[in-house]
Amino acid sequence: MGVIARAIKYAAEKFVTLTGETRKDFYLNTLLYTPAGDDSVPLPDERLVLTKVDGTGKYVTIGVLTPSQGAKPGEKILFARDEEGNVVSKMSFLKNGTVKLEAEGDFIKTVKGNASVEIEKELSVTVKGGIIIKGTGDVQHDASGKFIIKGASVEITGETEIILKTIGATAWCPNGMTLCAITGGPHGGPAMGIIGLKGG
Secondary structure, three states, X not given: OEEEEEEEEEEEOOOEEEEEEEEOOEEXXXXXXXXXXXXXXXXXOOEEEEEEOOOOOOEEEEEEOOOOOOOOOOOEEEEEEOOOOOEEXXXXXXXXXXXXXXXXXXXXXXXXXXXXXXXOOOOOXXXXXXXXXXXXXXXXXXXXXXXXXXXXXXXXXXOOOOOEEEOOOOOOEOOXXXXXXXXXXXXXXXOOEXXXXXXX
């Protein structure tokens, strides 16, 4: 036999214990049972479904009345809310094969092992702020097509050296140019040449 209760408070130690009000001023403390690997706690005043455990006389909470986020049949949506019940982050698994992640705050990913991403089509990233990529080892970018670097100002800094290699046709600096257009280094004279550029 099931009982509907109003969530009052919770405590989380090894397991989550909910205090629910089944009728005015009558409270039950119950353990919360959820799907394996799902750690989620209802907000105050949400409706709980309690069921009695055979032979013990005790109740456990087996479900929470959850506000719909628009999931269609076959879809699954995971979401988090603030104290007022506003949705602040959401992950949607949609029936067209799309996985959508939305976050009002930061998105933090910590991986202790290797990370690999394989994309069969295009990748597009738009950032309103800056982008910082740091690596303690080598950083490599490969492209089978054209590789374009474009910016209002482009700076390439090497603490020991800068080596530019070409395979096939080599770049060159026009006669009379005193600074290399690629490296910015000074030419030895007005003669045509390549400074810091190694042919393949």
